[in-house]
Amino acid sequence: MREEIICAGFGGQGVMLLGRVIAQAALKENRHVTWIPSYGAAMRGGCAFCTVVISDREIASPYVDKCDTLFVFNQPSWDKFKAKVRKGGLVLFNSSLIKAQQPPRQLRIRKLPFTETAFSLGEVRVANMAALGAFLKEKNILKYKTVLDVFSEITPRHKLHLLEVNKKALEKGYRGW
Structure with a gap:
């Protein structure tokens, strides 16, 4: 098993945290991982x-030319990375901010708000966790509980007040809209 993922958006949309949580959850499940x-x-x-x-085997190169999954949070990121998705790849597409047509090749696009x-949960900074929940449901690569555990472990003390709303966003993404 090898899964190559790109998470892209504006600075401040939580794409780095999203990637870090995925990477640390995979490590916790004894997979080989790179996060760049x-x-x-x-x-x-x-x-x-x-x-x-993420791989079951050692990773010789962390370079991602074509990804299996693309998390995309805004229009410029979609424009930049849509050609980087493998045929049959999954695109988790923030329909709240992106208006785009299907690219010319077959992709599994999930347009999700x-x-x-x-915003409906009262905290714009949790959009990344809603996306992560959708990924967990679609791909079944990582265990939901592992992701919850990792998120609880890495949340800094001064942001503990956001833990519950992040969990709600993760659940909303996992269960669907």
Whole structure:
């Protein structure tokens, strides 16, 4: 098993945290993992992205040319990364912020309102966890409980008040809209 993932959005949309949670959950489940963040000009409104590779075997190269799963949170990220998804790959697409047509090849696109879901929970910063819940349901690569455990472990003390709403967003994404 090898899963190559790209998480992309504006700086501040939680794409790095999303990738980190996936990577740490895979490690906790005794998989080989790489996680590579790329900030670029994200602090100035540009695209932030990270890649995660999960494998049952050692990973010789962390480079992701074509991914199996793309998390995409905004239009510029969609425009930049849509060609990087393998045929038959899964795209978890933030329909709250992206208006785009299906690309020319076969992809499994799930248009889901991550940002609207986060707003409905009263915290825009949890859109990434709604996306993660949808990924867990679609791919069945990581255990839901492992992800919950990892998120609880890595949440800093000064953000513990956000733990419950993040769990609600994860559950909402997992159970569907």
